[in-house]
Amino acid sequence: MHARDRLRAKRPKHENFPVASLMLSRVHRDAVLAFYRFARLADDVADAPDLTASDKLAELEALEQALICGDPQTPEAAQLHAVNARHGAGVSEARDLLRAFRQDAVKTCYQSWADLVAYCAFSANPVGHFLLRLHGEHADAQAPANALCTALQILNHMQDCRLDWERLKRLYLPLIWIASIGGESTFFEPSRASLRRPVLDTMLNRVDALIDRARVLPERLQNRGLRAQSIATIELAGRLSQRLRSRDPVITRVEISKSDAAIAFLCGLGGARCPVNHDHHVTSAMVQHADLSYRLSIQTLSGERRRAIHAVYAFYRAVDDIADGVAPPSEKRFFLGEWRREIDRLHRAPETPVGRELARALSVFALPLDECHALLDGMETDSVERVRFVDDRALDLYSRRISGSACALLICICGAPNANDFAFDLGRTLQLVNLLLNTDEDAARERVYVPLSRLALLDLYDAPAATLVADPRFVRVCQDLSEDARASFAAVDEALKRLDRCALKPAILMMESHRRILNQLVARGWGARRGKLRLTATDRFQLITLALRPE
Structure with a gap:
C-alpha cells in the first residue's frame, strides 16, 4: 500500500x-x-x-x-x-x-x-x-x-x-x-x-x-x-x-x-x-480592547459589579463581531441563534465562558434577560447585506435594541433599577453619536442608519450607500442629526438631576466621552469626514479626572 x-x-x-x-x-x-x-x-x-x-x-x-x-x-x-x-x-x-x-x-x-x-x-x-x-x-x-x-x-x-x-x-x-x-x-x-x-x-x-x-x-x-x-x-x-x-x-x-x-x-x-x-479571564481579556471610556466606566466598579459588567461587555463584543464579520447573512443568523440558545440556557447550564459569567451576574443582579434578546434583535438588523431605515421610528427601535439594551443591563449592575427610562434615552443618545462618527465606515458595509424619510427630501431615497454619504446634500442631514443628539444630551442631563449620580458614574463616563466626540464632529464639520476621530489628550485627562472624582 x-x-x-x-x-x-x-x-x-x-x-x-x-x-x-x-x-x-x-x-x-x-x-x-x-x-x-x-x-x-x-x-x-x-x-x-x-x-x-x-x-x-x-x-x-x-x-x-x-x-x-x-x-x-x-x-x-x-x-x-x-x-x-x-x-x-x-x-x-x-x-x-x-x-x-x-x-x-x-x-x-x-x-x-x-x-x-x-x-x-x-x-x-x-x-x-x-x-x-x-x-x-x-x-x-x-x-x-x-x-x-x-x-x-x-x-x-x-x-x-x-x-x-x-x-x-x-x-x-x-x-x-x-x-x-x-x-x-x-x-x-x-x-x-x-x-x-x-x-x-x-x-x-x-x-x-x-x-x-x-x-x-x-x-x-x-x-x-x-x-x-x-x-x-x-x-x-x-x-x-x-x-x-x-x-x-x-x-x-x-x-x-x-x-x-x-x-x-x-x-x-x-x-x-x-x-x-x-471564565472570568476570558471576559476580562475582551475588555482590554475596549475604548478608554468603556475601560474607565468598568474600572469605577469593583467586585461582583465589575465582573458582571465584564460579562455584559464580552457578550456585546461577541455578537457585534458576528454582525460586523464577513460571513454571509445566513451564517450570521445561525451564529446569533446559537447565542439566543445560550441566553436561554443561563438558568440551567450555559456552555460558553461568557454564558457562565452572565449566569453568575444573573444570579447576583437579576439581569433582565429580555435585554439580551433585544440586543440580539439589533444585531440581526445589522446582519443583512444592506441596512436602510425607513423613518425615525425604525432608527429609534434599532437604537433601543443596540444601545438601550446595553445601557439597561449596565444600570441594573450599577444598582439603579429606577433609571430604566434614563438608560433608554442614554442609549439613543450614544447611538446617534456613533451613527455620525461611523458614517463612512458603515457605508462601506452598505449600512445607512440615517432614516430614508429624511433622505427622500433630498431625492436620494434608496441610492447605494456610497452615493448617499458622498452627496454634498447629506451634510444637512448630518447637521440635523447632530442637533437631535445635542437635544438628547440635554434631556439626559435633566434626567440625571433626579437620579443617583454616584451609582450611575459608569454611564456618565460613557455619556461624557460621547459628548466630547460629538463636539469634535461638529467642530470638524460634515463636508470633509477624513480620518478617525479620537479623544484628545485633554479629553482623556478630563475623563480620568471624572472617574477618580467622588460624586
Missing part, C-alpha cells in the same frame, strides 16, 4: 500539537501512539493522490475490517484492537474517524460553517473521545474536549488551505464565505490579501470562541497528565490562532515555533496541579 511508505515520513513529532507527550503515563502514551498510527495510515489512504475514490473507499473498508477483527496482517489495526481490549477504548473512535476519511475520498468542499463543524465531529472529535475514555474521565469533559478538537482541526485546515486546494482539490473553508469575495480563484490569488484577510479573521473569531469554550476542560479532568497536556494544547491553539491573524497562510504555511511549544509545555506542567477557572 502506497500510504505505508508515507506513514514512515510523518510521525507524532511532526504534528502541530502534542500527540503522546511525556505528560502522559507510559501505558497511556503507548495506547495513544497506537491510535495515532492507525489514524495516520487511514488518513494517508484518504489523501493518496495515486488512488481513485473507489480505491480509497475499498482500502478504508479493509482497514475497518482489520481493526474489528485485529488482523495481524495490518499491524496498525491489530495494535489498536489490542489497546481496545485492554482499555475499552479505541475501536469505536477509530471507526468514527474512518467515516470522516471516507468523506474525504468523495467530498471536496463544505458549504457553511455548520457543515465544516459537522465534518470535524468525525474527523477530529473522536480523538478527544478516545483520550477521555482511555483515562476514565467524566462525561462533563466531553463538550469542552469537542470544542478543542474542532478548533485544532480548523486551525490545521487554515494552515494547509493552499496545499489542500492545490494538491487535493479540497477546500476546508466555508464555500459560501469564499464565494462572497469572488470564489476560490480570488481567495487563493496571492495578490488579493485585502479580500482574503477579513474571511480568515472571521473564521479565527469562530475558532477563538471554540478555544474559549475549551478552557474549562483542564478543571474537569481527573488525570493530572491528561490535564497538563490539555493545558499545553489549549495554549498552543491560542498561539497558532494569533499567528494566523498576523500572517497569510495562502502565501506561506504558518506554524508555531519551538519557543511556543516550550512555553505551552511549561504552562501544562505549571497548571496541572491546580487548574484555574478561566
Whole structure:
C-alpha cells in the first residue's frame, strides 16, 4: 500500500500539537501512539493522490475490517484492537474517524460553517473521545474536549488551505464565505490579501470562541497528565490562532515555533496541579480592547459589579463581531441563534465562558434577560447585506435594541433599577453619536442608519450607500442629526438631576466621552469626514479626572 511508505515520513513529532507527550503515563502514551498510527495510515489512504475514490473507499473498508477483527496482517489495526481490549477504548473512535476519511475520498468542499463543524465531529472529535475514555474521565469533559478538537482541526485546515486546494482539490473553508469575495480563484490569488484577510479573521473569531469554550476542560479532568497536556494544547491553539491573524497562510504555511511549544509545555506542567477557572479571564481579556471610556466606566466598579459588567461587555463584543464579520447573512443568523440558545440556557447550564459569567451576574443582579434578546434583535438588523431605515421610528427601535439594551443591563449592575427610562434615552443618545462618527465606515458595509424619510427630501431615497454619504446634500442631514443628539444630551442631563449620580458614574463616563466626540464632529464639520476621530489628550485627562472624582 502506497500510504505505508508515507506513514514512515510523518510521525507524532511532526504534528502541530502534542500527540503522546511525556505528560502522559507510559501505558497511556503507548495506547495513544497506537491510535495515532492507525489514524495516520487511514488518513494517508484518504489523501493518496495515486488512488481513485473507489480505491480509497475499498482500502478504508479493509482497514475497518482489520481493526474489528485485529488482523495481524495490518499491524496498525491489530495494535489498536489490542489497546481496545485492554482499555475499552479505541475501536469505536477509530471507526468514527474512518467515516470522516471516507468523506474525504468523495467530498471536496463544505458549504457553511455548520457543515465544516459537522465534518470535524468525525474527523477530529473522536480523538478527544478516545483520550477521555482511555483515562476514565467524566462525561462533563466531553463538550469542552469537542470544542478543542474542532478548533485544532480548523486551525490545521487554515494552515494547509493552499496545499489542500492545490494538491487535493479540497477546500476546508466555508464555500459560501469564499464565494462572497469572488470564489476560490480570488481567495487563493496571492495578490488579493485585502479580500482574503477579513474571511480568515472571521473564521479565527469562530475558532477563538471554540478555544474559549475549551478552557474549562483542564478543571474537569481527573488525570493530572491528561490535564497538563490539555493545558499545553489549549495554549498552543491560542498561539497558532494569533499567528494566523498576523500572517497569510495562502502565501506561506504558518506554524508555531519551538519557543511556543516550550512555553505551552511549561504552562501544562505549571497548571496541572491546580487548574484555574478561566471564565472570568476570558471576559476580562475582551475588555482590554475596549475604548478608554468603556475601560474607565468598568474600572469605577469593583467586585461582583465589575465582573458582571465584564460579562455584559464580552457578550456585546461577541455578537457585534458576528454582525460586523464577513460571513454571509445566513451564517450570521445561525451564529446569533446559537447565542439566543445560550441566553436561554443561563438558568440551567450555559456552555460558553461568557454564558457562565452572565449566569453568575444573573444570579447576583437579576439581569433582565429580555435585554439580551433585544440586543440580539439589533444585531440581526445589522446582519443583512444592506441596512436602510425607513423613518425615525425604525432608527429609534434599532437604537433601543443596540444601545438601550446595553445601557439597561449596565444600570441594573450599577444598582439603579429606577433609571430604566434614563438608560433608554442614554442609549439613543450614544447611538446617534456613533451613527455620525461611523458614517463612512458603515457605508462601506452598505449600512445607512440615517432614516430614508429624511433622505427622500433630498431625492436620494434608496441610492447605494456610497452615493448617499458622498452627496454634498447629506451634510444637512448630518447637521440635523447632530442637533437631535445635542437635544438628547440635554434631556439626559435633566434626567440625571433626579437620579443617583454616584451609582450611575459608569454611564456618565460613557455619556461624557460621547459628548466630547460629538463636539469634535461638529467642530470638524460634515463636508470633509477624513480620518478617525479620537479623544484628545485633554479629553482623556478630563475623563480620568471624572472617574477618580467622588460624586
